[in-house]
Amino acid sequence: MSGGTAPAAPAAVPARRLRPLRSLLPFLKPYRARVALAALFLLLAAAATLAFPWAVRHFVDGGLDLGIDAPGADRLAAMRDGMLPLFWVSVALGVFTAARFYMVTWIGERVTADLRRAVLAAADQLRAARRAHDLARSHQEPARCRQCGYRQGCGDQAL
Numbered sequence: 001m002s003g004g005t006a007p008a009a010p011a012a013v014p015a016r017r018l019r020p021l022r023s024l025l026p027f028l029k030p031y032r033a034r035v036a037l038a039a040l041f042l043l044l045a046a047a048a049t050l051a052f053p054w055a056v057r058h059f060v061d062g063g064l065d066l067g068i069d070a071p072g073a074d075r076l077a078a079m080r081d082g083m084l085p086l087f088w089v090s091v092a093l094g095v096f097t098a099a100r101f102y103m104v105t106w107i108g109e110r111v112t113a114d115l116r117r118a119v120l121a122a123a124d125q126l127r128a129a130r131r132a133h134d135l136a137r138s139h140q141e142p143a144r145c146r147q148c149g150y151r152q153g154c155g156d157q158a159l
Helices: 019-063 072-148
Strands: none
Touching: 019 072
């Protein structure tokens, strides 16, 4: 590259604000125990993920490191003993990950349903207020038309 200029650094991406998510907290309150349980499953799945390299090391060091001159039954027993921790860590990781996924999905569905209910209730209130406002205006228009004499907009009601 000639010219000696370094390529321009990409523009920094502005940090996203999480403050708007605070409005969802009232919808999460009824499910506090389930949220705590989902967090517990998240921590357990993370612990199982961190234990996975230990289980692999245990399998390699204990099960595969006997040497070629060891009897076949001893090597098989050592591999079995080395494989058991790896198996149980894998099972734990699968169970905790599935439980966390179930809990987060369950909470998401309930919060979404509650949020939908709240939005529809607010829309119903707005519709009712608009209907009340329209009824009030329709009763006032004939009186106005009698006063000003403009009858085309009101039809026969103003007569």
